[in-house]
Amino acid sequence: MRVYLDHAATTRVFPQVAQEVYRVFTENFGNASSLHSHGEEAKQIYEKARLTIAEYLKVQPQEIYFTSGGTESDNIAIMGFLKANFPEGGHIITTQIEHPAVLEVARYLEQRGYDVTYLKPTVDGYVTPEDFKRAIRKNTVLASIMWVNNETGVIQPIEEISKISKEYGIVLHSDAVQAVGKIPIDGKLVDMLSASGHKFYAPKGCGFLYVNSKLKVAPITYGGGHERGLRSGTENVPGAHGMAVALKMIEENFNEWSKRLEKLKKKILESLTQLTDYHINGRNTVSSHINLSFKGVHGEALATALDMHGVSVSTASACSSHHKVSKSHVLKAMDLEEWMIDGAIRISVGYDNSEEEIQYFTEILSQEVKRLRKI
Amino acid sequence: MAYSQKFKELFMYPRHAQEIEYTHTAEVVYPDHGDRVRIFLKIENYVVKDVAFKAIGCPRIIAASEALCRLANGKHVDYVKSLNEEHIRQEMEFFDKGFDCIRAPLEAIKKALTKIES
Numbered sequence: 001m002r003v004y005l006d007h008a009a010t011t012r013v014f015p016q017v018a019q020e021v022y023r024v025f026t027e028n029f030g031n032a033s034s035l036h037s038h039g040e041e042a043k044q045i046y047e048k049a050r051l052t053i054a055e056y057l058k059v060q061p062q063e064i065y066f067t068s069g070g071t072e073s074d075n076i077a078i079m080g081f082l083k084a085n086f087p088e089g090g091h092i093i094t095t096q097i098e099h100p101a102v103l104e105v106a107r108y109l110e111q112r113g114y115d116v117t118y119l120k121p122t123v124d125g126y127v128t129p130e131d132f133k134r135a136i137r138k139n140t141v142l143a144s145i146m147w148v149n150n151e152t153g154v155i156q157p158i159e160e161i162s163k164i165s166k167e168y169g170i171v172l173h174s175d176a177v178q179a180v181g182k183i184p185i186d187g188k189l190v191d192m193l194s195a196s197g198h199k200f201y202a203p204k205g206c207g208f209l210y211v212n213s214k215l216k217v218a219p220i221t222y223g224g225g226h227e228r229g230l231r232s233g234t235e236n237v238p239g240a241h242g243m244a245v246a247l248k249m250i251e252e253n254f255n256e257w258s259k260r261l262e263k264l265k266k267k268i269l270e271s272l273t274q275l276t277d278y279h280i281n282g283r284n285t286v287s288s289h290i291n292l293s294f295k296g297v298h299g300e301a302l303a304t305a306l307d308m309h310g311v312s313v314s315t316a317s318a319c320s321s322h323h324k325v326s327k328s329h330v331l332k333a334m335d336l337e338e339w340m341i342d343g344a345i346r347i348s349v350g351y352d353n354s355e356e357e358i359q360y361f362t363e364i365l366s367q368e369v370k371r372l373r374k375i
Numbered sequence: 376m377a378y379s380q381k382f383k384e385l386f387m388y389p390r391h392a393q394e395i396e397y398t399h400t401a402e403v404v405y406p407d408h409g410d411r412v413r414i415f416l417k418i419e420n421y422v423v424k425d426v427a428f429k430a431i432g433c434p435r436i437i438a439a440s441e442a443l444c445r446l447a448n449g450k451h452v453d454y455v456k457s458l459n460e461e462h463i464r465q466e467m468e469f470f471d472k473g474f475d476c477i478r479a480p481l482e483a484i485k486k487a488l489t490k491i492e493s
Contacts, residue, residue: 296431298409301386304376304434308383325408342409375392375430375437 002310003357007350014201020245024238032235042237049244056247057187065227066240069207070177071101073194077173078105084218090141091115095127096333125154125282132161143172147179151330152282153289162189181250182286202246206239257351261287264349264358271362279340293343297372303345305368314346379468386434391444395427401486403479410436410476414483421452440480442466
């Protein structure tokens with residue numbers, strides 16, 4: 001049996017989404033910027049997708065910009081906002097647990113003269129609103145706080161941070177790549193929000209950025225002036241349509257699907273009671289994620305052993321061919337013990353997993369943890 | 376990562392991950408990797424009569440330890456001392472460059488054999 005439990009890395013496109021995308025690829029292939037009827041048909045699909053996504057986030061359609069994915073959305077949001085409003089510098093607040101798509105932008109900005117505060121998470125994997133408030137300075141111009149952490153699945157206190165940001169007049173961006181499609185999102189809590197299609201059962205290579213219409217954001221790449229000048233490049237109509245169809249499906253089935261996901265997660269957690277000396281990394285997590293470590297078992301060894309039984313999970317700490325060892329910056333920031341960092345695996349369940357698959361996984365997990373501990 | 380069938384067999388079904396009566400032992404730890412390996416040797420008249428290992432670490436350190444044990448078992452200590460990373464890689468059928476962790480069991484066995492002069 002092959003079981004895919006790495007939905008945080010990417011998801012299988014829903015078959016209905018794939019069919020719809022195929023239809024657009026083959027029937028509505030016109031360039032959405034063309035004036036002829038082929039173009040107009042494509043444009044209509046594209047704008048309908050924008051509307052669907054805006055409704056999902058409870059924002060206005062003109063506030064949605066299509067991009068190539070999470071990384072581009074994060075870059076446009078942070079760099080584009082600073083370029084348009086604070087080109088001379090300022091203070092930015094982010095977290096130590098961001099995805100590299102934000103962290104590397106922050107590091108680059110530091111080199112360019114901006115001051116950056118990286119908030120440290122608690123041992124349970126979330127940054128606190130109190131720490132956020134304490135980090136605010138007179139020259140704080142932007143905050144970028146992820147909605148859900150990609151490794152642990154820990155939901156960050158965006159609602160409280162949003163209140164504080166509004167109180168102090170700080171523009172708030174959130175990388176919501178791991179939140180969209182998993183938990184209900186109120187886009188209005190933040191000023192900018194990034195998402196990526198392939199994390200919610202839509203194709204790879206498409207994403208979107210929500211930007212509050214009151215905000216001024218400058219482009220960071222130049223071209224034909226698509227997406228109202230913010231993101232040039234021929235419109236990815238099949239991608240945008242795929243995202244809209246996927247989100248619509250998730251929205252319509254959310255209650256049932258999220259309950260089922262919760263049940264699958266519970267089944268995994270209950271199976272752990274047969275094992276000893278393990279640690280669940282992170283508290284208050286989304287239903288899809290479980291990040292856990294087994295004492296005396298290296299995460300990469302366990303993930304590889306599971307893979308050899310047909311089960312795909314991921315690990316954050318691994319040796320690399322470049323004579324370096326990469327350890328999870330997220331788990332390190334949480335100050336977890338070494339064995340928890342070295343032993344961590346991330347299981348991320350999806351809407352397309354079955355109970356039989358989870359049953360098989362729990363049996364193999366138990367078997368392999370016991371086997372590896374004997375070595 | 377794509378591993379060979381031989382690698383999979385070494386990693387999934389190690390025969391030498393067991394307790395034995397030993398005369399020599401040594402441990403090597405790569406703390407940065409989270410890797411730890413201990414080699415146990417039973418040596419009689421300069422011959423490895425039995426060999427075993429205990430390891431916590433990545434798949435490669437487990438497979439390399441098992442590969443080393445298979446190469447060393449029943450051999451003269453001079454031969455064991457002559458083993459190098461290339462021998463281990465051949466036995467593992469693992470040729471990706473880098474991955475220092477493969478050297479850990481080799482270092483451990485050589486450390487265990489340092490007091491034996493042949």
